[in-house]
Amino acid sequence: MIIGKLKYNEDLLEGLTRVAKEKDIKEGAIFVIGALKKARLGYYEQKEKFYKEIDLPYPQEIISGVGNISLKNGEIFIHLHLALSDEEGNLKGGHLIKGCEVFACEYTIFPSEGLNLIRQYDETTGLFLIEGQDE
Numbered sequence: 001m002i003i004g005k006l007k008y009n010e011d012l013l014e015g016l017t018r019v020a021k022e023k024d025i026k027e028g029a030i031f032v033i034g035a036l037k038k039a040r041l042g043y044y045e046q047k048e049k050f051y052k053e054i055d056l057p058y059p060q061e062i063i064s065g066v067g068n069i070s071l072k073n074g075e076i077f078i079h080l081h082l083a084l085s086d087e088e089g090n091l092k093g094g095h096l097i098k099g100c101e102v103f104a105c106e107y108t109i110f111p112s113e114g115l116n117l118i119r120q121y122d123e124t125t126g127l128f129l130i131e132g133q134d135e
Contacts, residue, residue: 001108001109002019002025002107002111003107004106004107005034005105006019006102006105006107007102008102009037011100011102012036012101013080015105016030016032016107019107019109020078020109023109023111025111026071027068027070027111027116028069028109028112029067029068030065030069030078030080030107030108030110031066031067031107032062032065033062033064033105034061034102034104035059035060035062036059036105037059038055038100039055039060039082039084039092040056040097040098041053041054041056041082041095041096049125053097053099056086056092058086059086059087059103060084060086060092061086062082062083062084063083063084065080065081065096067080067096070117070119070130071117071119077119077128078096079096080095080096081094082094116131117131
């Protein structure tokens with residue numbers, strides 16, 4: 001298990017990717033808590049097969065961030081979903097994309113080995129999904 005924090009003003013996705021690369025973590029589970037100065041989330045339009053971007057240009061509390069680390073096209077890939085709250089407790093959630101500016105963020109990573117978590121394009125969904133062990 002690896003526990004740490006990201007840098008103030010760092011992009012959340014870029015920071016988590018940096019940590020995974022520095023620690024040579026190619027697969028595992030990842031959890032985050034903290035706060036963002038601003039956020040950008042993705043919502044996958046299932047019929048159109050693209051991510052709609054949701055901009056939240058104001059402070060957000062990270063209620064929960066849950067995801068995984070795998071390889072996509074040979075590169076470390078962070079797949080994380082966030083549940084966020086504004087100052088009035090209104091919840092928003094979605095897929096982590098670039099544009100989430102860290103105020104404070106703590107992460108917990110549980111590296112795994114030997115699972116060969118590799119993302120492959122899935123024609124049905126239009127997503128790059130993990131080829132699981134149950135395939």
